[in-house]
Amino acid sequence: MDVVTLGESMILLTPDTDGPLRFVNSFHKTIGGAESNVAIALSRLGHQVGWISKLGDDEFGLYIRNFIRGEGVDTSQVTFAKLASTAVYFKESQPGQDPKVYYYRKHSAASEMKxxxxDQAYFKQAKFVHLTGITPALSASCKETIYHAIKLARQSEAKIVFDPNVRLKLWSKQEAKETLLDIALQSDIVLPGIEEGELITGETEPEKIAAALLKGKVQAVVVKLGAKGAYFATKDESAYVPGYEVKSIIDTVGAGDGFAAGFLSGLIREWDYKKAVQFGNRIGAYALGVKGDVEGYPFWQQVNPEKTGEDILR
Incomplete structure (x- = not known):
């Protein structure tokens, strides 16, 4: 197993028309969730991925499990809750702006994860364990689950890749800062966005954010900079890596998860950090061109530099 990840996936209802949801009469149903987004993107890039979660024992839960399993992700560790429902969220489309997102996830099945x-034996198969800051914000038991996952990853010698993925609608700013910094410093690789890095470290510049996190067990920090690309730093090297130009941006949700998947794909293939970061930029850019969280992620045959003849580090 190349990567194991765990977290909540939800039903995503995307409006068929732009504007306030009160005027929308029809929606398109698909799924969304940071960890399952990464799992699906990695699977399309040719990797073996496992996703751990808890879903409601309902039609939406079955749909999510079947959708993710249909993308080639191993869902054998997904369980179903009898008395809690699968979460739902809505996007509100505003032309030329990031979509507004409305979550209905309180007391969801995933919040009951413990x-x-x-399964410790399942973790022993993984080269990398991908975690986000969303899961510990869902509930006290989810927070315990993340720390248990870190413990198991350490015992299995799997590298921990942590994306803070801040969701301040789920917990206070102070609790988020304290918990996410603690998890980050127990990880091998940290992938904050620029605003997330500022929240966690108090720094505003990519170099200073990376320096504040590059301590203890942390081997590398990659600060995502949106259209500008990313900045990465290890104890031995650092560089800004430019992003890819996207002429028509339709939906920004899922781009950061695409970056994480592309970056992880590069590490699995034993590329150096600069090449892995550039590949992350490229996969993230694919997500911007279509509606939906996962619909834009490419397959390996579309982006394999040996087949396409493209230079990733153009």
């Missing part, structure tokens, strides 16, 4: 839901 440490006993994780």
């Amino acid at each position: 440490p006993l839901d994780i």
Whole structure:
């Protein structure tokens, strides 16, 4: 297994028309969730990925499990809750702006995840464990589950890749800062956005954010900079890596997860950090051109530089 990830996936209802949701009469149903987004993108890039979660024992839960399994992701560790529902969220489309997102996830099935839901033997198969800051914000038991996952990853010698993915609608700014910094410093690689880095470290510049996190077990920090690309730093090297130009941006949700998947794909293929970051920029750019969280992620045959003849580090 190349990567194991865990977290909540939800039903995503995207409006068929732009404007306030009160005027929308029809929606398109698909799925969304940071960890499952990464899992699907990695699977399309040719990797073996496992996704751990808890879903409601309902039609939406079955749909999500089947959708993700249909993308080639291993869902054998997904469980179903009898008394809690699968979460739902809505996007509100505004032309030329990032979509507004409305979550209905309180007391969801995924919020009932607990440490006993994780099989230690399953973790032993993984080269990388991908975690986000969303899961510990869902509930106290989810927070315990993340720390248990970190413990199991350490025991299995899997590298921990942590994307803070701040969701301040789920918890206070102070609790988010304290918990996410603690998790970050127990990880091998940290992938903050520029605003997330500022929240966690108090710094505003990519170099200073990276320096503040590059301590303890942390081997590398990659600060995502949106259209400008990303800045990465290790104890031995650092560089700004430019992004890819996207002429028509339709939906920004899922781009950061695409970056994480592309970057992880590069590490699995044993590329150096600069090449892996550039590939992350490229996969993230693909997500911007279509509506939906996962619909834009490419397959390996579309982006394999040996087949396409493209230079990733153009």
